Amino acid sequence: MAEHHWVSTTIDSELPPFAVQAGHDSDGSPIFVGRAYHNGDMLVAKIVPNKGQAYVAWGGEEVNKHDIEVLTGHNYHWVPDANGAVPAGAVACGQTSLGETLYVGRGYHADSLTPGKIHPSQGCLYIGFGGEEVTLTNYEVLVRNY
Template sequence: MSHHRWVASSADSPIPPFAVLGGQDSDGAPIYVGRSYHEGDTLPAKVVPNKHCAYVSWGGREIVKSEFEVLVGENYRFVNCPTHTIPVDAVRAGNTVDGEPLYIGRCSFEGSETVGKIHPTHRCLYIPYGGEEHRMDCYEVLISDPVHIWVPGSLHNVPPNAVIAGHDSDKSPIFVARAFHDGENLPAKFVPNIGSVYVSYGGKDLFKDEFEVLVGDGYTWVGGTHSGDNIPIGAVSTGWTHNGEKVYVGRGYHHGSTTPGKVHPREYCIYIPYGGKEVKLKDYEMLVKRN
């Protein structure tokens, strides 16, 4: 569960950006994917902003929750689950008090497309609706379906089909990478010719010997103004800051090099690691993947 991002929310909180849409209520109102705690269980929940609450199913009843979490992120989708076999990439929301894992499912019911909990040992989906808990034998399961492939890196070796970001001031190729620092997954510049990987953080460029390299086809760099909500479709993200801001991969030109770094949309800039410092640039491009 650790690689999924759950954002704490409540009855009067707005839906967070990039919330995962689960379906729609019988009145057409959107339902988002959530989870909440009840009697020791961590349960999948249907979050209905129009009703200022979330609902879980438990003990034969639909139970209202004013405190819950919302799943946020991209590259999630629902797939049919005809054999009741849980896919390896299914999204686990929590577990029962006895330790049984619970997964997120949905089904059509009474004109709605409703999110609920999948009990693997029960071979069914339970949904909360109309004050009751309903057992459903035909349902879909939510899976994580990433479109970007990041492979573990080695300082002097470039994996096949690695995505190139640009060139250093000495014309050495630089590749797109990512690395963790202080709990954040940050865009990084990987220069295999000199065996270096750097991220920018806290005003400095920081060396990393554990990192991942982006590989694959269909990537391109897009210029223009990409700030606030003006993010191009297919923009590549490495994760979130501690403040909940999504960080994207970009590149900027500085002192003869085209260097990848982290784009902060709220700050209208990119930060790149260069010369021992974190350099802030207003002109940059963003990495996107075209389908």
């Protein structure tokens, strides 16, 4: 099974070719899948190029990040799931400082379709929105066809 291709960049740079789109912000701006380190965790990041912003959800907050990695490639799709579960082929973004694997998910909130981290042991998807970390139990999981 091939590895996923994460491209290191900054939010000030143009997105690399074939960046994987995750959804849209409440104003319709496209959001892309990224990841970033925060407090020892590698977390899913929502990248909003039109706003020059990237965020991770952590500790009840939406945290702004500058140095990020962007997921690029083809053959990705989204599969419905819930309550911390992920299907076979789910895309891992990294792990917590305690070693738990986190997965790329997305969910609907306040007219947005926003990516975030699926935290299996906590039974949910966490997304950053409006400065806060929002908990969703129904979500979609990013998977890849090889």
